[in-house]
Each structure stands twice: as C-alpha cells, then as structure tokens.
Amino acid sequence: MSTYHSRAAGRLMVAPSVVLLFLWMIVPLGLxxxxSFLHYNLLMPGTETWTGFLNYSYFLTDPAFFTAIVNTLLIVVGVLIITIVGxxxxxxxLDQPMFGQGILRILVISPFFxxxxxAALVWKNMFMNPVxxxxxxxxxxxxFQPHDWLASTPLLAIIIIVAWQWLPFATLILLTALQSLDEEQREAAEMDGAGPVYRFIYIxxxxxxxxxxxxxxxxxIFLLSVFAEILVTTNGxxxxxxxxxxxxxxxxxxxxYDVGGASAGGIVAVILANIVAIFLMRMIGKTLEA
Amino acid sequence: MARRVTRTRKWAVTIIAWAIGILIFFPILWTFLTSFKTEGEAVAMPPSLLLFDWTLDNYREVQQRSDYFMHFLNSVTISLGSTVIGLIIAVPAAWAMAFQPTKRTKDLLMWMLSTKMMPAVGVLVPIYLIFRDTGLLDSRLGLTIILTLIDLPIIIWMLYTYFKEIPTEILEAARMDGASLYNEIVHVLTPMAVPGIASTLLLNVILAWNEAFWTLNLTAAQAAPLTAFIASYSSPEGLFYAKLSAASTMAIAPILILGWFSQKQLVRGLTFGAVK
Structure with missing residues (x-):
C-alpha cells in the first residue's frame, strides 16, 4: 500500500535521525x-605540528596501554561471568513459588537504578574501607586481618561494584524469559521422568x-567503557x-593535556570496540531473527 | 494442572530467596539508614542497625553546604530535556520504519544501534574542545544535546518495537470506514502509540539520570547534575559517611521509585523487544 508519495514522506520522517546520528558519528570521529596525527598540547595552544604516527607508536608502546587493554577485558569478562551465572x-x-515475590523482585532490581x-562511593567508603x-x-x-580492597585488589573491587549494578539487570531479563517458558513443556518432561538437571540442560x-x-x-556496550566507578574510587x-x-x-x-596522544588512544579504543561489536552484532542479528 | 508445592518447600524457598534479596539490597538500605545517623554513629564499631538517635541534620547540611536542589534541578532538566527532544526526533523515524518498512530498514536500524557501540572516549577530546570554544562547557544546554544524541538510537529502537505491534489492519479498517486522516491519527493511532511512547520516556529518563561519563567530563560547578555532584564527595568528604549517605539517598530516591514502576518496560525496552 506504500505509494511513491508515502515512501517519500517516510524518508523525510527518517531523515532527521539519520542525519543527526551520521554527523554525531563522523564529525567528532574525524576530528x-x-x-591523533598532531603534536597538540592543551597548555601550549598554537604550537600544533604534524607528527605522523608518533602518537600511535608512543601510545601503543606505553606499558600502561597494555595494562589498560587487559584491565578493560578483565572488567568485561569478569562482570559478564558473575552477572550471567549469578x-x-x-x-x-525467584521463579519458584514463594511468599512476597513481588516485593522481593523490587529489592533485587534496585541496584540497577x-x-x-x-554505587562506587558507597562501596568504597562504607563497605571496602579497611578501617x-x-x-x-x-x-x-x-x-581475620581486614582486607584493603582498593589498595591491594583494586580491579577486583571495581569488578564487584560494577557486577553489583548489573546483576539485577541480568536477573530481571532472565527471569522474564524464564516466566515465558511453556509450563506444559516442563511438565511433560517431568512426567517422562526427566530429572531437574536434565530439564535444566535440555529445556x-x-x-x-x-x-x-x-x-x-x-x-x-556499557562495560567496555566503565569510567565513573574508576574515577571516584581508585583514579586508575x-x-x-x-x-x-x-x-x-x-x-x-x-x-x-596531551590531545594528540589521547586522540590516538581514543582511536585505538574505537577499533577495539568495533572488533567486539562485529562479533556481537552478528550474534544478535542471528538470535533476533530466529 | 497446577503443580502441587509442599508448604515446607515454599517456606524454604521464601527464606533463601529473601536472604539473598536483602543481601543484594543491603548497600542501599545501609546508605538509607546511615543518612539518619550522626557522623560518630556512622563509623561506630560495631555498627548499630536501627538503635541510634535518628536525625535529619545531614539532609539539612547537604542542602545548605552544596546546594543539592540546584543539582537536582540540573538532573531533571537534562534527563527530561534530552528525552523529550529525542522523542520529537525519533517518533517520526520509528513510525516510518515500523509502518512503511523498506528493504533497507533492518540495516538502518542495525546501523543506528552500532553508533551506540562507539566508545565515548573516542570522541571525548574533540567534543571537549568544541564545547570549550563555543561556551557549552558546564552548560545544561550542551549536556542536553550530547545526551539526546547518545540516547537517540535506543529511543528509536524502543519506539520501533512498540509501533511494530500496532496492527496495520486497524488502520486499513478505519480508512475503509471513511475516517479522515485527522481522525485516523487522533482517534486510532494516538491511543495505541501513547503507551509505547510513555514507556520509552520513562526508561530514557532513568538512563539519562544515571549517565556518568559525559556528565562528569563536561560539567563543573554550574550545570553539574547529581551524578557529578556526588562525585565531588569522592575525597576527602566521602569519609563523612552520614553526609555522603544523605546526599546519595537524595540522588537515587526519585529514580529508584520511578524504576520500580518501570520493571516491565525496562525488560522490553532494553532488550529491543527480544525478551518480553
């Protein structure tokens, strides 16, 4: 039923969003x-010079860069494991019959908000402070000796804080999915003599x-760029x-104030996120179509 | 055929589940309780759970010393503003994609989502410099613009999944009955679209309220929303547990309550309709 006329109108309706997102992607990224190819210090404006790939070789050979990549991945993987298994x-x-399920759900989802x-300051000061x-x-x-979380195991501390925020999210989504499971299917399996473990794995x-x-x-998407939690707790x-x-x-x-170096690092972060994104988009494209 | 559950089993599950639930909720509960203690009681060992002299002094002091209310208003302006502007841009787009899909609609939606994948640090430097040169640094307008842009893909996706569920047959039926375009929009489409738009609004206000990368990097004293206001307690004021708790309670309470009402929409919205 879409005529030429309505298709043109459709394009016009989509256009503002596309243009805005395109500009948002292209202009800052281009800059x-x-x-990233300039020697550019914020404290010395007007002295920018072209340096080619110097910023990249500086950034990529900085030992801090390697640590940062490893830490980024550890945070993502660590939090994912805790939140998905948990x-x-x-x-x-929560899917079992019990008293006060509604209120309990509210308690469990709360940290997400x-x-x-x-979240970071409360955990840092009121829970993880060694004194x-x-x-x-x-x-x-x-x-026991009190453990100084932020001084001796800072990354673990951050993973715990971030996992506390995201566990409710994973739980809520998985619970919703669980509740849409066909009860008859489960009962049929039970009657056929399938034990709880078998039912869990196959159904x-x-x-x-x-x-x-x-x-x-x-x-x-969110865990690759954890920032505030680090800023207010350990400052890295x-x-x-x-x-x-x-x-x-x-x-x-x-x-x-090293604009050039930071830009090179930003581009590396974009490339890394894109590698992860390609895998993820394929995965979600497949499951969402099914 | 309902499964029979023994009473003992139900009680056992209840006790275990509540114990875990309270454990997960405990940091929030503890923050809430500590906000009514004096600084001395807040660090007392062993800590007292309920038996202390309840006081409202911390709330008074937080408001007086750091003007909590101004930051609260900043949060409201920025999160509500960015969501409403985002909706104005997104509603037509989602509408067109849901009701007049073309071959490229699916790719377009995926591309929009992929813009969310771009890490904020990749564009932090130019945005910071542009904001500095245009005077948008530490302004509510600047932050509203940024949050509109980063929320836009999610707003479009959420609206799209809601609009897709509106049956097109109803539109055709209305047309056959001779409904004018005006009547079609006001009496048929709007009532069906409003719940989806409302859910999107609610969820995005929550997300924008808690956004903590751009709000921390682009604001200072003037436009700082509650996320940045709380960050100023990182040290050494964070050691005043009672005041930190009072400020924290005030920062999270409004959105926590909104969040409780939005559980269902949260799942739908954030999974792009994949999990219902």
Missing amino acids: TIYF GILLALL VMPTV SGLLAFLQKSMG VMPHLGRAVTVVILIQT GPGTDSTNLAYLVYAQALLQ
Whole structure:
C-alpha cells in the first residue's frame, strides 16, 4: 500500500535521525583522527605540528596501554561471568513459588537504578574501607586481618561494584524469559521422568539462549567503557592497576593535556570496540531473527 | 494442572530467596539508614542497625553546604530535556520504519544501534574542545544535546518495537470506514502509540539520570547534575559517611521509585523487544 508519495514522506520522517546520528558519528570521529596525527598540547595552544604516527607508536608502546587493554577485558569478562551465572541462579530461584515475590523482585532490581557514582562511593567508603568499612568489621569480628580492597585488589573491587549494578539487570531479563517458558513443556518432561538437571540442560537453557545473548550484548556496550566507578574510587591506581582504556584516554587528555596522544588512544579504543561489536552484532542479528 | 508445592518447600524457598534479596539490597538500605545517623554513629564499631538517635541534620547540611536542589534541578532538566527532544526526533523515524518498512530498514536500524557501540572516549577530546570554544562547557544546554544524541538510537529502537505491534489492519479498517486522516491519527493511532511512547520516556529518563561519563567530563560547578555532584564527595568528604549517605539517598530516591514502576518496560525496552 506504500505509494511513491508515502515512501517519500517516510524518508523525510527518517531523515532527521539519520542525519543527526551520521554527523554525531563522523564529525567528532574525524576530528579525533586528525588530532591523533598532531603534536597538540592543551597548555601550549598554537604550537600544533604534524607528527605522523608518533602518537600511535608512543601510545601503543606505553606499558600502561597494555595494562589498560587487559584491565578493560578483565572488567568485561569478569562482570559478564558473575552477572550471567549469578543471574541464571537467581532467576531460577525467584521463579519458584514463594511468599512476597513481588516485593522481593523490587529489592533485587534496585541496584540497577543507583547511579554509578553513588554505587562506587558507597562501596568504597562504607563497605571496602579497611578501617571503618563494614566488610573490614566483618573480617575483624571473625578474627581475620581486614582486607584493603582498593589498595591491594583494586580491579577486583571495581569488578564487584560494577557486577553489583548489573546483576539485577541480568536477573530481571532472565527471569522474564524464564516466566515465558511453556509450563506444559516442563511438565511433560517431568512426567517422562526427566530429572531437574536434565530439564535444566535440555529445556530451560535452550529457552534462555536468546535472553543471555541480549544480556551479553547490552552489558558489553556499557562495560567496555566503565569510567565513573574508576574515577571516584581508585583514579586508575595504584599505578595503573585499575586503569582501563576509557580511563587511560581520559587521563591523557584532561589530566596531562596531551590531545594528540589521547586522540590516538581514543582511536585505538574505537577499533577495539568495533572488533567486539562485529562479533556481537552478528550474534544478535542471528538470535533476533530466529 | 497446577503443580502441587509442599508448604515446607515454599517456606524454604521464601527464606533463601529473601536472604539473598536483602543481601543484594543491603548497600542501599545501609546508605538509607546511615543518612539518619550522626557522623560518630556512622563509623561506630560495631555498627548499630536501627538503635541510634535518628536525625535529619545531614539532609539539612547537604542542602545548605552544596546546594543539592540546584543539582537536582540540573538532573531533571537534562534527563527530561534530552528525552523529550529525542522523542520529537525519533517518533517520526520509528513510525516510518515500523509502518512503511523498506528493504533497507533492518540495516538502518542495525546501523543506528552500532553508533551506540562507539566508545565515548573516542570522541571525548574533540567534543571537549568544541564545547570549550563555543561556551557549552558546564552548560545544561550542551549536556542536553550530547545526551539526546547518545540516547537517540535506543529511543528509536524502543519506539520501533512498540509501533511494530500496532496492527496495520486497524488502520486499513478505519480508512475503509471513511475516517479522515485527522481522525485516523487522533482517534486510532494516538491511543495505541501513547503507551509505547510513555514507556520509552520513562526508561530514557532513568538512563539519562544515571549517565556518568559525559556528565562528569563536561560539567563543573554550574550545570553539574547529581551524578557529578556526588562525585565531588569522592575525597576527602566521602569519609563523612552520614553526609555522603544523605546526599546519595537524595540522588537515587526519585529514580529508584520511578524504576520500580518501570520493571516491565525496562525488560522490553532494553532488550529491543527480544525478551518480553
């Protein structure tokens, strides 16, 4: 029923969004690429000179860069494992008949709505502080040395904080998927004598596949650029122990005023995200069509 | 045939699930409780859960010392503003793609989503410099523009999945009955589209409220929303647990309550309709 006329109208309706997103993609990215070939310091404006690939070779050979890549991946993978395994277990539990399920769901989903800076500061000060934190108190009362989370295992501390924020999200999505599972199918399997483990592997897991894919996709987008949690807790330290790529580029640009170097780092981050994105988009394209 | 569940089993599941649920919720509960303590009680060991002298001093002090209300208004302006502008741009686009899909619609949607994949740090430097040179740094307008752009793909996707479920047969039926274009839009389409638009609005306000990359990098004192306001407690003021807790409670309470009402939409919206 779409006439030539209505198709033209359709294009006109889509155009503003496409143009805006295209400009948003192209203009700043083009500028970043341009800056990445310059020697450009914010404190010395007007002295920009063309340096070719010097920024890239400087950035890529910086030991901090390698650490940052590893940390970025550790955060993504660590949080994904915790949230998906934990999310499946929690969803299975919450799917059982119980009292007060509605209120419990509200409690479990709540951390997702807590802004990153609040989550990070509350955990850092009130829980992970080695002197007056609650975790230190628990350890001391059990007779252990209090653990200094942010000084001795900063990356683990950040993974815990971020996982706390995303576990509710994974749980809620997996629970929703679980509740759409056909009850008769489960009962039929039960009557055929399938035990709980068998039922989980052959009926529940395949049904959850699509939801797990979606959780991975969405969380990866956000986890690749974890920033606020690092900024307010460890500032990437001690040393570069908890610096990820996002934080490294930020530090290079706004703390060391090295626009060229930071731009080169930004481009590396874009390339890395694209590699991950290609895999993810293929995966989600497949599952969403099914 | 409902499965029979024994009473003991139901109680056992309830106890285990509630224990885990309370554990997950505990940091929020603890923050809330600490906000009513004095600074001394807040760091007291062993900590007291409920038996302390409840006080509202922290809330008063946070408001007086750092003008909480101004930051609150910044958050409201920026998150609501960016969502509404995003909706104005996105509704026609999602509408056209849902009702007049072409061969390229699917690719176009995927491309829009892929713009979300671009890491913010990749464009931080030029945006920062452009903002500095145009005076948009530390302004609510600048932040609203950025958040509109980063939210746009998600807004379009969410609206698209909602609009796609509106049956086109109804439109055709209305047309056959001789409904004018005006009547078609006002009496047929709008009532069916409003719930989807409302859900999108709700969810995006939540996402924008909690956005913490651009808000931290592009604001200072003037336009800082609550995310950046709380970040100023990172040190050494963060050691005043009671005040940190009061500020935190005020920063998360409004959106927490909104969030509780949006659970269903959250799942649909953030999974692009893949999980319902």
